[in-house]
Amino acid sequence: MKDKPKLLTVLDGVTLVTFLAATAMVFFYAPTERVMGAVQKVFYFHVAAGWVGMVSFFVAAVVGVIYLIKKSPNMDLIGIAAVEIGIIFTLINIVTGAIWARPIWNAWWTWDPRLTTATIMELVYIAYLMLRQGIDDPERRARFGAVYAIVGFLSVPLTFFSIRIFRTIHPVVIGGSDPSAVGAFDMTPKMFQTLMFSIVVFSILFIDLIWHRVRLGKFQNYLEELKIKLQV
């Protein structure tokens, strides 16, 4: 248990190399967008971070369901790992979005459905962490975490749907665009390749991080056990 698995070391290396490659692709391979200029390059990691955020919260909800059925402590470790990673990547998503929006929309923030939903989602999972912090019994903490991860994940698409009924100005780059969206553009093949590569790289990064975090969680539990043994 204590030794780092070989495969994880390999994965660390792969993550590092591909991440550097993705960064290089964003700066040197993808062409600069004609109207928006260099700031458009934020788009590749913006979408990739948003993707990882959504995937993590989805994972947290799924392992929440499995936990409630099987009660396996490992599922809880994956759940908390996924939520922590999701919060960070959603934050990256929101901040990079604001950096892009300032020159393009002339505002850091608008009350658009996607922006609002992403931020409410962030708040849901910060609440998740606060809930866990307030409970000492590990078994109950895991159970409540699972319940809240399910309820929270269910509420996010409903929030999006409710706000979506109003008009949106967020560009939809993949799969058809609303003409009223500000800052929309057509991707060239090179841009598309860069985006897809970034998404793949961020997914690898996600797997790598979650693996590390689950290992860390196991160590934490082990440490707790040792402490209890010492007291006895």
Add this chain to the structure above:
Amino acid sequence: MKSKTSFFKALSAVVWKDLVAELRGKEMLSAMMVFALLVIFIFNFALELDPKTRNALTAGIIWVTLTFSGTLGLNRSMAVEKDRGCLDGLLLAPVDRTAIYFGKSIANWVFMLITAAILLPVYSILYNTNLFSWGLVLVILLGSEGYVAVGTLLSSMSIQARTRDILLPILLFPVIIPVLIAAVKATGGFLAGETFSSLTTWIYLLIGYDVIFTSVAFMVFDAVVEE
């Protein structure tokens, strides 16, 4: 002899217990009521509610007031059970646990509706307008149902945490936003005198959210109270 009391008997017993306890003490309702009035007064000063701006804001004010005073009620209703050890007693009873959930939800729902039933006439008197319409009654019924469905589930979790009183709004508000959006929109529509048929989208959304939230809370409630 049957080993389990029937579901509806257990459910009505829980509702009845809550209502009678409240009728004798009147702690929760009076707190919710006074708090709701205070929120309206604070809004009055904070927003300078002159007739022009007021019409656009009424729907929002009503729902913010109901949401906040609802949190007081939810916290209180579970705190009473927890502090006096009644929750353990309830859980020991040989009844379906979901009967307890629905019982608590219905009691909380009744308290919210009573608050609304007093709040709205008072608001009408204070601002000399007539808020009453059957559409608004329907929206309040549906909106507060969705609110207590999630609220009862989350308050039974937050009450078992160390930071219980501050935790409930933090857990509840981000999750309940879809219900609030639909409720505020529908309320605003009815207050502006729109017809029922032009607001069906929001009404259907409210019904949909109520069904989704109630069924999910019903499915996971067992996991929250098991020991």
